[in-house]
Amino acid sequence: MRTLLVAGGAGFIGSNFVRWMLAKYPDLKIVNVDKLTYAGNLDNVADLPVERHIFVQADIADAPRMAQIIEEWRPDAIVNFAAETHVDRSIHEGLRDFVFANVMGPQVLAEATKKFNIPLYIQISTDEVFGALGLDEDRLFHEETPFAPNMPYAACKAGGDLICRSYFQTFKTPIIVTHCSNNYGPYQYPEKFIPQAISKALRDEPTPIYGDGLYVRDWIHVNDHGSAIDLLLARGVPGEVYNIGVDNERSNIEIVQMLLRMLGKPEDLTVTVQDRPGHDRRYAIDARKITALGWVPEFPREKFEDGLRAKIQWYADNAEWVEKLKQRGAEINAHIKI
Numbered sequence: 001m002r003t004l005l006v007a008g009g010a011g012f013i014g015s016n017f018v019r020w021m022l023a024k025y026p027d028l029k030i031v032n033v034d035k036l037t038y039a040g041n042l043d044n045v046a047d048l049p050v051e052r053h054i055f056v057q058a059d060i061a062d063a064p065r066m067a068q069i070i071e072e073w074r075p076d077a078i079v080n081f082a083a084e085t086h087v088d089r090s091i092h093e094g095l096r097d098f099v100f101a102n103v104m105g106p107q108v109l110a111e112a113t114k115k116f117n118i119p120l121y122i123q124i125s126t127d128e129v130f131g132a133l134g135l136d137e138d139r140l141f142h143e144e145t146p147f148a149p150n151m152p153y154a155a156c157k158a159g160g161d162l163i164c165r166s167y168f169q170t171f172k173t174p175i176i177v178t179h180c181s182n183n184y185g186p187y188q189y190p191e192k193f194i195p196q197a198i199s200k201a202l203r204d205e206p207t208p209i210y211g212d213g214l215y216v217r218d219w220i221h222v223n224d225h226g227s228a229i230d231l232l233l234a235r236g237v238p239g240e241v242y243n244i245g246v247d248n249e250r251s252n253i254e255i256v257q258m259l260l261r262m263l264g265k266p267e268d269l270t271v272t273v274q275d276r277p278g279h280d281r282r283y284a285i286d287a288r289k290i291t292a293l294g295w296v297p298e299f300p301r302e303k304f305e306d307g308l309r310a311k312i313q314w315y316a317d318n319a320e321w322v323e324k325l326k327q328r329g330a331e332i333n334a335h336i337k338i
């Protein structure tokens with residue numbers, strides 16, 4: 001039986017990945033390592049088969065503990081989704097946790113990959129490390145685009161990515177780094193942009209929009225992100241970097257209006273809130289490199305409305321999941337991940 005160590009598998013993208021992989025591969029076992037910060041939620045993985053899904057609560061920045069776990073399980077590969085991810089928290093609440101999780105964490109995993117000869121480590125990163133594109137600029141982020149992070153969260157992610165690069169360059173430690181665009185799908189923490197907009201609209205409350213709303217992101221369904229990682233586990237080349245996106249650029253205002261239309265609410269059920277400092281105008285991914293490996297997303301741009309509709313349905317069907325998070329003290333407020 002193949003064993004995968006997935007870090008951050010109780011969060012949004014990690015839990016979707018674990019669920020998707022276990023469904024696709026009946027002979028796969030996943031050791032899911034998560035610190036269970038406010039964003040980690042065991043409810044996201046509660047229904048998975050316990051004989052093939054082993055949950056371990058641990059901090060990826062804790063080197064002795066991670067060495068112990070990796071030595072015990074000797075996984076065939078490590079995929080690291082674990083990170084502090086909320087941009088507004090990185091601006092307003094200090095950086096300590098971000099540095100530990102997003103910089104130290106990848107270093108600890110790279111070191112353990114080297115020490116225990118793990119065949120492959122995939123470090124999940126974000127397009128935010130590349131900085132911002134202009135609205136009228138005829139340019140996309142490709143794998144060689146220089147890092148130019150504009151906010152503390154992205155700077156920490158870039159730090160982790162560079163440490164991974166250095167382990168390959170110096171020690172030939174088999175590491176791949178990926179940069180994906182904004183994800184949407186089930187199990188996303190309600191403070192993030194799309195789930196927040198859905199929750200607000202379902203309660204007939206206005207959705208907060210930063211500034212002029214013309215912030216453009218390249219939206220990808222979370223399972224398409226997962227299928228890209230699955231492909232890289234099989235065909236990715238260690239030491240390489242892969243960008244992941246589906247050429248689906250949308251402004252925030254466009255998305256909110258689509259959601260409101262789908263929910264049968266007035267399109268002006270929005271409220272303008274003060275813009276975020278250092279707010280990046282546009283992200284857009286050139287995904288030709290991973291596409292050339294044979295990756296075919298299930299929700300390309302033409303199917304975005306289908307993906308959004310499914311997400312709305314999931315939130316409507318899982319109101320209890322959102323309610324429970326609120327009771328845990330989740331902040332459903334004007335902070336939006338965009």
Ligand SMILES: NC(=O)c1ccc[n+]([C@@H]2O[C@H](COP(=O)([O-])OP(=O)(O)OC[C@H]3O[C@@H](n4cnc5c(N)ncnc54)[C@H](O)[C@@H]3O)[C@@H](O)[C@H]2O)c1
Binds near residue numbers: 007009035036080125
């Ligand atoms: N959400 C997006 O749109 C997006 C886009 C591109 C890339 N990414 C990257 O994908 C990854 C997952 O993002 P997400 O949106 O699922 O995040 P999330 O905040 O929903 O989940 C993060 C998970 O990591 C865990 N975690 C945090 N610090 C940890 C630590 N020190 N040790 C162990 N576990 C820890 C949390 O408990 C949580 O379960 C991140 O690395 C993020 O940078 C996210």
